[in-house]
Amino acid sequence: MPSPSRKITICAAYTALGLILGYIESFIVFPIRVPGVRIGLANIVTVMCLYSLGFSYTVVVMLLRVTLSAILFGSPVSFVYSLAGAALALAGMYMAKRLRFSIYGVSFCGAVLHNIAQTAVAYFMVSSVYIFTYLPVLILVGSFAGIITGFVADIMVRRLGSREV
Amino acid sequence: MVHMNKRDMILITVIVLLAALSYILLHHGDGDNVVSVYVKGSLHGTYDLSVPRQIHIVGDNGIINDIEISDGSVFMKYSDCPGQQCVNTGRIDRNNESICCAPAGTLITVHTAKEPDYDAITK
Numbered sequence: 001m002p003s004p005s006r007k008i009t010i011c012a013a014y015t016a017l018g019l020i021l022g023y024i025e026s027f028i029v030f031p032i033r034v035p036g037v038r039i040g041l042a043n044i045v046t047v048m049c050l051y052s053l054g055f056s057y058t059v060v061v062m063l064l065r066v067t068l069s070a071i072l073f074g075s076p077v078s079f080v081y082s083l084a085g086a087a088l089a090l091a092g093m094y095m096a097k098r099l100r101f102s103i104y105g106v107s108f109c110g111a112v113l114h115n116i117a118q119t120a121v122a123y124f125m126v127s128s129v130y131i132f133t134y135l136p137v138l139i140l141v142g143s144f145a146g147i148i149t150g151f152v153a154d155i156m157v158r159r160l161g162s163r164e165v
Numbered sequence: 166m167v168h169m170n171k172r173d174m175i176l177i178t179v180i181v182l183l184a185a186l187s188y189i190l191l192h193h194g195d196g197d198n199v200v201s202v203y204v205k206g207s208l209h210g211t212y213d214l215s216v217p218r219q220i221h222i223v224g225d226n227g228i229i230n231d232i233e234i235s236d237g238s239v240f241m242k243y244s245d246c247p248g249q250q251c252v253n254t255g256r257i258d259r260n261n262e263s264i265c266c267a268p269a270g271t272l273i274t275v276h277t278a279k280e281p282d283y284d285a286i287t288k
Contacts, residue, residue: 105173112180130261136188143181 007053011061014053018045018065023073039145040111046090047107047153052160055094062086081121088117103157104150111146112139200239202232203272214239214258214275224269232273239273241266 002010021041028039042065049058066086070079092113096106115138122131169177202209204224212218212234219242220232230251231243238258241251244266251266259281263274 100170100172101176102168102170102173104169105176108173108177108180133191136184136191139184140181140188143177143184147177 007057010053011049011057011064014045014049014061015064015068018042018061019069019072021045022065022069026073040114040142040149042086043089043107043110043114043146044149044153044156046086046110047093047103047150048156048160050090050093050097050106051103051153051157058090058094062090077125081118084117084121085114089114103154104147107150107153108143108146111142111149115139115142197276198237198278200234200273200275203274205270214277222269222271224266224271226268228266228269230266230269230271239275240264241273244269 019042021044025039025041045065046058046062049061053061066079066082069082070076074082089110093106093110096109101109115135119131119135119138123129198214199211200214201211202220202222204222209222210220212220214234214237217235218233220230220234222230222232224230228245229243230241230245233240233242236256238256240256241254241264244251246266246268248268251264251269251271254264257264257273257275258277259275259279260277261274262281263272265272
């Protein structure tokens with residue numbers, strides 16, 4: 001088991017990695033006429049953290065990443081969206097991991113729940129049920145992205161996990 | 166290399182199928198190009214947007230609504246109501262747009278392939 005200071009350092013590295021991935025992602029524009037479609041690159045870090053440091057450290061990393069990201073690149077509105085998405089995704093991924101899904105299933109749950117939470121927030125913001133007509137598309141794209149990010153997180157956990165953390 | 170286990174496969178398949186099914190259910194009426202008129206909460210009629218016609222309605226409080234369908238769009242031509250908001254809404258032709266005359270209890274909604282324009286999209 002790594003020492004507490006080592007864990008804190010790793011948390012900081014994950015937060016920085018999550019921030020930069022989220023920032024890079026904001027430059028990727030999908031040629032689809034559906035607002036809110038994104039890959040969820042930062043999800044890779046959340047999955048990695050969940051597998052290497054456990055749930056409580058991941059909550060801290062997630063809160064730091066979402067807060068800093070809103071301060072640096074976002075707005076109060078984007079903060080609400082990302083917090084809702086990240087919180088529900090993390091809760092779901094924790095449950096999925098406990099239910100003995102593999103890293104693919106865990107990442108998939110995260111991606112899908114992230115989209116559901118953000119759509120729900122959008123519903124409260126604009127109070128129009130038609131927002132939910134976007135959800136199936138978001139879930140389909142999110143499923144694909146979730147499996148890919150699970151694949152990447154698996155490689156990363158494998159490369160880093162065994163020796164370093 | 167971790168491979169997906171059976172649970173993953175089942176979960177992913179179920180969710181993807183559900184999403185695909187609801188997508189089909191939600192969008193299968195998209196190309197309909199119709200206008201639905203509701204009076205006092207019940208459907209008064211569904212009309213083809215491409216066929217010009219006039220619809221005369223006597224709604225709540227005896228308020229008269231004259232709706233006109235022409236040029237692939239619909240508008241409230243005349244209304245007895247005090248506010249005239251329905252008349253001022255103008256022509257509508259984009260999907261899920263609606264005209265409402267609250268005093269008469271009339272709601273006009275269009276279902277077309279034309280998607281609405283957004284005022285703004287936030288990230």
